[in-house]
Amino acid sequence: MKISCMLGSDLEMAPLAIGKIEAFGYDEAFSAEINNEPFFPLVLAAEHSKQIALTTSISVAFARNPMTMANLAWDLNQYAKGRFVLGVGSQIKPHITKRFSMPWSKPAARMREYILSMRAIWDCWEGGGNERLDFRGEFYQHTLMTPMFVPAKREFAAPSVRLAGVGPLMTEVAGEVADGLIAHGFSTPQYMREVTLPAVERGLAKNNRQRGDFDISSPIMVVSGADEESFEANKQAVKTQLAFYGSTPAYQPVLELHGWGDLQAILNRLSKEGKWLGMGELINDEILNTFAVVCENPQDIAPLIKSRYQGLVDTWQCTFMTPDEQLQQAIINAVQAS
Numbered sequence: 292m293k294i295s296c297m298l299g300s301d302l303e304m305a306p307l308a309i310g311k312i313e314a315f316g317y318d319e320a321f322s323a324e325i326n327n328e329p330f331f332p333l334v335l336a337a338e339h340s341k342q343i344a345l346t347t348s349i350s351v352a353f354a355r356n357p358m359t360m361a362n363l364a365w366d367l368n369q370y371a372k373g374r375f376v377l378g379v380g381s382q383i384k385p386h387i388t389k390r391f392s393m394p395w396s397k398p399a400a401r402m403r404e405y406i407l408s409m410r411a412i413w414d415c416w417e418g419g420g421n422e423r424l425d426f427r428g429e430f431y432q433h434t435l436m437t438p439m440f441v442p443a444k445r446e447f448a449a450p451s452v453r454l455a456g457v458g459p460l461m462t463e464v465a466g467e468v469a470d471g472l473i474a475h476g477f478s479t480p481q482y483m484r485e486v487t488l489p490a491v492e493r494g495l496a497k498n499n500r501q502r503g504d505f506d507i508s509s510p511i512m513v514v515s516g517a518d519e520e521s522f523e524a525n526k527q528a529v530k531t532q533l534a535f536y537g538s539t540p541a542y543q544p545v546l547e548l549h550g551w552g553d554l555q556a557i558l559n560r561l562s563k564e565g566k567w568l569g570m571g572e573l574i575n576d577e578i579l580n581t582f583a584v585v586c587e588n589p590q591d592i593a594p595l596i597k598s599r600y601q602g603l604v605d606t607w608q609c610t611f612m613t614p615d616e617q618l619q620q621a622i623i624n625a626v627q628a629s
């Protein structure tokens with residue numbers, strides 16, 4: 292199993308952070324589009340690293356048109372000397388329409404076309420613009436590419452694309468047109484076995500591709516700590532995060548699979564009432580242990596991840612950090628060896 296580390300969004304700290312992440316031996320570093328732009332930290336990371344892969348997990352696809360995203364990903368991959376992987380996700384309708392003021396319809400079908408249109412743009416650029424750009428779809432049309440707008444730097448091929456998905460439709464699209472899936476943190480091993488993997492396989496079959504050529508990454512949640520105080524603080528933080536995810540209607544099928552479907556409506560109502568602080572108390576220990584790897588001793592993290600996710604996840608997006616650098620190194624080495 293590969294292991295990826297969160298880079299963070301602090302631009303001033305990015306050069307120091309990526310140096311430390313690469314020295315630890317992580318396979319990847321990722322940035323996320325939360326409350327900052329996700330590409331800027333990776334530009335600095337590319338400048339101050341040599342071998343580690345760099346990826347967005349995720350950048351919001353529908354906040355940008357395919358040409359804009361294709362440009363960003365192409366330029367960053369050239370600057371990173373072929374080490375960049377574009378991770379995209381759809382976000383949910385309220386954010387796309389109300390926060391980004393962008394169109395929303397048929398998200399899975401739109402995303403399929405979004406990725407295919409980027410690939411058409413990149414194919415045009417890889418050929419130096421000699422092949423006419425002529426992508427005509429239901430949602431996107433890209434039919435103009437004059438020589439002036441073809442990137443001059445074409446030393447490296449277009450980046451790989453990973454697609455974030457929870458539901459079976461988006462997950463199947465990932466298997467069909469992307470190079471990997473970014474599973475949501477609000478997934479369980481059972482959900483991945485019964486819903487995620489079958490959807491991936493259906494998508495792969497559409498293009499006669501094999502599971503071995505496809506990467507599934509996941510931000511597996513971990514509850515642990517160097518002492519009782521840090522363990523409890525981490526536990527409460529993860530419970531709050533699970534409650535936040537659980538309040539989203541799009542993630543209700545995960546809860547329903549485990550017989551907790553009624554909880555989603557309660558969490559959703561509390562979120563609309565602005566009662567965020569108390570929502571985490573509704574996540575009991577059974578739910579917590581189903582979604583997260585919970586262990587008081589951090590030494591147990593790697594074997595528990597292996598026992599629960601072997602064969603399901605290829606890359607662990609690690610967000611668990613301990614001030615004990617030797618322990619962190621031991622966790623990294625043990626996960627990579629699994």
